[in-house]
Each structure stands twice: as C-alpha cells, then as structure tokens.
Amino acid sequence: MSTFYSLKVSAVSALTPSSVAITLDIPNDLKKDFTFDAGQHLTLKQTINGQEIRRAYSISSAPSDAKMTVGIKKVEGGAFSVWANEAIKAGDSIEVMPPKGHFVFRPTTTPQQIVAFAAGSGITPIMSIAGSVLESHPENTFVLVYGNQSPEETMYHREILDLSNKYTDRFFVQFMYSRAREEDALFGRIDGATVNLILKNKFKDRSFDHFYLCGPEDMINTVKETLQKNDIAKDKVHFELFTTSQEEEVSQAEGQTTMEVTLDDEVFTFVMDKKKLVLDAVLNENIDAPYSCQGGVCSTCIARVKEGKAEMVKNQILTDGEIEEGFILTCQAHPLTPTLKIDYDDV
Incomplete structure (x- = not known):
C-alpha cells in the first residue's frame, strides 16, 4: 500500500537560484518507519491545482542526522518542483512515503575507498552517501567528481566545501563547470577522459571498492562504459538516473x-x-x-x-x-x- 504520513516542514533554504533544501521533522513515533540507508529516496505527494502529484526525491542528509532533508531543483514546466521552490514554507505539512530505493551505501567494519560521479541534482543522494561513508569508519575515503554549469548553480556547494575542510585527508572533490572557468575546477562535462583522469592520474595508486553514479542518463552511460574499459567489475558500480530518455515503446504482445x-x-x-x-x-x-x-x-x-x-x-x-x-x-x-x-x- 502507498502509505503516506503527514510531516511538518521545519525549514526551507535556498541552495542555488533554482533549487531548495527542504527539511522535514520526523516525529518520535515515526522514527522507525523513516529509518533509511544512505542513498534512498522519499516519495512526496501534494495536490496542486486540483491534481494529485507524486515525485521521488533523494534524501541528502546522512542517516545519523536528526532531521531529514531533500534537495529539489526547479524544472521548467515541472508542477511539483516549481511548487516546492516557490510555494512551500516552514510550518507547512506535506504527505511523505517512507524511504525506498536500492541505490545505497551500507557501512562495513573494514575501510572502504569510494568514488562518486554526480551531475546537477544528482548530488542529492551522493551527499547522504558521502556523509555515511566518512562517519562510519575513520579510515574510509571519499572522492567526489561533481559537474555543473557554474559555482552559482552547484547544489550543496557550501556543504561540500565544509566536508573538505572537516575531512581534509579523507574527502576529495573535483568540481567541473561547463559554462565557467574557475581555479581548481575542470572545464567541460564529465566524460571518459574525466574518469580516466581520476583512475589513472589523480588516484592511480588507489583501489576503489565502489563507484556511485548519479545524474543524467548520458553521463551515467559514459562513466559506466569507461569504468568497464578499465576492468572495473559490474558489482562495484552503482547508479541512479535523475533524467532519462523519453522514448516510449509499445508492446507488440496481443490478447x-x-x-x-x-x-x-x-x-x-x-x-x-x-x-x-x-x-x-x-x-x-x-x-x-x-x-x-x-x-x-x-x-x-x-x-x-x-x-x-x-x-x-x-x-x-x-x-x-x-x-x-x-x-x-x-x-x-x-x-x-x-x-x-x-x-x-x-x-
């Protein structure tokens, strides 16, 4: 059953000119229902202009955080994302389904070396995963490659820098911008050359345990293909699409x-x-x-x-x-x- 619970919005904060972070209060009697693994998502439900709309948004907060946060980027013509960016405010309530999803990181007792490739709003589950990786073992490391148009359009930019300052020896970030040239950032989009730069140059002496990919379909396919060419085992590569091709196929089955x-x-x-x-x-x-x-x-x-x-x-x-x-x-x-x-x- 699609069980939804009414949760109160405790805060709404701007991440970029076109995205917000929405923080939800989880009552004590629902803590168990809303326990989650880093990387999972919430389904939010809202009636907008008389129509019920459901959308899935990844949890960006770590499982250890007291409150639960999702990041929502405004999509042109998107009913829910526009409403979330322009109308919702602290004190409002919203219907929320408990966490789901298979794109997860689960801590182990042994150190793990993790790398993530994210673009745009694909950063949201990666923030949760990064927090969990860094908190769960003192020897875990996390490498993030994150592509956007510009620093101003980079969701969780400040929070990523905070992680870099907090975990100076264990968290490494490579920003990429397609419309801005910045010091210590690469120019362009995440492609095969970017993946090879990480594997064969910057971290050539490191053996990564898992790869997490999140963002547009083209980016994910490119990174997956490059990892395969570098003999990375399929079971080490985890991905979640935030946009996909819209081509519809019709079943040829009859009856x-x-x-x-x-x-x-x-x-x-x-x-x-x-x-x-x-x-x-x-x-x-x-x-x-x-x-x-x-x-x-x-x-x-x-x-x-x-x-x-x-x-x-x-x-x-x-x-x-x-x-x-x-x-x-x-x-x-x-x-x-x-x-x-x-x-x-x-x-």
Whole structure:
C-alpha cells in the first residue's frame, strides 16, 4: 500500500537560484518507519491545482542526522518542483512515503575507498552517501567528481566545501563547470577522459571498492562504459538516473492477461490488455500500489513476478541479478503470458 504520513516542514533554504533544501521533522513515533540507508529516496505527494502529484526525491542528509532533508531543483514546466521552490514554507505539512530505493551505501567494519560521479541534482543522494561513508569508519575515503554549469548553480556547494575542510585527508572533490572557468575546477562535462583522469592520474595508486553514479542518463552511460574499459567489475558500480530518455515503446504482445496482485497480504485478481503497462492496469483497478515517477527512474513500483512472464520496455535500475530473481518495474512492464502473478510485498 502507498502509505503516506503527514510531516511538518521545519525549514526551507535556498541552495542555488533554482533549487531548495527542504527539511522535514520526523516525529518520535515515526522514527522507525523513516529509518533509511544512505542513498534512498522519499516519495512526496501534494495536490496542486486540483491534481494529485507524486515525485521521488533523494534524501541528502546522512542517516545519523536528526532531521531529514531533500534537495529539489526547479524544472521548467515541472508542477511539483516549481511548487516546492516557490510555494512551500516552514510550518507547512506535506504527505511523505517512507524511504525506498536500492541505490545505497551500507557501512562495513573494514575501510572502504569510494568514488562518486554526480551531475546537477544528482548530488542529492551522493551527499547522504558521502556523509555515511566518512562517519562510519575513520579510515574510509571519499572522492567526489561533481559537474555543473557554474559555482552559482552547484547544489550543496557550501556543504561540500565544509566536508573538505572537516575531512581534509579523507574527502576529495573535483568540481567541473561547463559554462565557467574557475581555479581548481575542470572545464567541460564529465566524460571518459574525466574518469580516466581520476583512475589513472589523480588516484592511480588507489583501489576503489565502489563507484556511485548519479545524474543524467548520458553521463551515467559514459562513466559506466569507461569504468568497464578499465576492468572495473559490474558489482562495484552503482547508479541512479535523475533524467532519462523519453522514448516510449509499445508492446507488440496481443490478447489479455489474468493478473493476480499481492499487496499488503491481500490478493487482487483482474484481466488486463497485454499492451498496457502493469502499473497502469493495477491503478485502474483502484489498487493502492506504491509508485512515484512512473518513468522507470525511482524503483518505487518494484514487484516480484511469482508466475508468468513480463517484459520491461526500459530498465536502467534493476541489476541482472535482480531481474533473475524475478523483480520488475511495474511502471515499465507488459505481461507476456496468459497469467501473471506479481507480489509487491516480497521485495
């Protein structure tokens, strides 16, 4: 079930001329529900101009922080992001779903060397991950490569500099700007040459344990391909898209599928057209399934296939191992078989 809780906004602060940080108070009786791993996201729900809108935003605060913060960049024509930047204020309340997401860092008892490549608002989960990495072990190190148009448009710029000053021997940042030339910053966008600069030059003597990538699809694909050429194992590379291509693919499957959906220990059965997306059909039956972006970006709508087969028209989130285990993004999946049984609880 899409369980939302009303949380009070304790602060709204400007990060750049086009982005804000929204801090939420978590009541004591909800602390357990809102416990999270660094890198996870929240789904926020708001009625704007009479329409319910849900959006997923990554948590930028570390799990150890007393309050929970998300960073929201204004998107031209974006109903929710514009409202969040222009209308919301401290003291308001907003409906929030507990944290979800697989793009996470989990501390270990042994030291870890982490590197992250982020662009634009892709920095938000990376801030949480960086904080967790640096706090969780005194020998952990974190390298951040962060691309933006200019320093003025760099979300969490001051906070990143604070980390650099606090962890002088363990936190290293390389800023990149595509529209400004600044001392100690690279000019341009994150590309294969940038990745090689980090791996083969600046940190050539370091063996990184994990790579975290977050931002636009083109940037992520470029970094992934370069890491692969440098013989970095796939299981060391974690990524989350903040924007993706909008091309829609239509299923070629014909006919009807009998759906069986398990959600909150209840079982629902209905018939759907194979050309429809599973999530759309589920919501049309007034089943309160979890979802947010509906674009295959956030993973909120993940479910496990228990019987039958489904095909995703787009997948940039689930790993090969997760797909083998039967997981699907229901917002991207079409049924292929006469019967399809999915379970939202078994994830």
